[in-house]
Amino acid sequence: MTGTYLTDAVKERFPEDVLGTHAFRGDDTVVIRKEALPAVAAFLKDQLGFDMLMDLTAVDYLPREPRFELVCHLYSTGRNVRLRLKCPVPAGDASVASLTPLWPGAGWFEREAWDMFGLDFKGHPDLRRLLMYESFEGHPLRKDYPIDRHQPRRDDGAGRTDR
Numbered sequence: 001m002t003g004t005y006l007t008d009a010v011k012e013r014f015p016e017d018v019l020g021t022h023a024f025r026g027d028d029t030v031v032i033r034k035e036a037l038p039a040v041a042a043f044l045k046d047q048l049g050f051d052m053l054m055d056l057t058a059v060d061y062l063p064r065e066p067r068f069e070l071v072c073h074l075y076s077t078g079r080n081v082r083l084r085l086k087c088p089v090p091a092g093d094a095s096v097a098s099l100t101p102l103w104p105g106a107g108w109f110e111r112e113a114w115d116m117f118g119l120d121f122k123g124h125p126d127l128r129r130l131l132m133y134e135s136f137e138g139h140p141l142r143k144d145y146p147i148d149r150h151q152p153r154r155d156d157g158a159g160r161t162d163r
Helices: 003-013 034-046 106-117
Strands: 018-024 027-032 052-060 068-076 081-089 095-097 120-122
Touching: 003 018, 003 027, 003 034, 003 081, 027 034, 034 068, 034 081, 034 095, 052 106, 081 095, 106 120
Parallel strands: 027 081, 095 120
Antiparallel strands: 018 027, 052 068, 068 081
8 A cells, every 4th residue: 555545545534624635655544634633643543544643743833834744644554554644723712622542642732733733632541740830820832932931840849859
């Protein structure tokens, strides 16, 4: 199964939702509308055999709009082929559907993307901080996050500075 076949299959099944495709050094990418993410992901898993979500992350393109891009790396263990799925996400509506119903392991990736970038994953069963402490304010991988910002101190002793 070649990348051209995969990208063509997605374009044929979702002609209105595919914003573009490209390949670089054997890595094929499909860019879709964020509203189509659940349907396209289900098609890739159920019909094309992408049974493994290897990674899910985000990119902040500030000042460009759409500001964010959700990036998913999928793998088919049966066919030994990878595919990258991307969705532009505007700053004014930084939310996408959760992929946890398809790949339960997406929960950890989505928590990290929420914690670091502030993307909201609708339908996520437990969307809370993963890397930063609960009272941390903001999302540190956003390009407009001030690098000299002073954060509230943790009150549970885990943020001690006297070591």
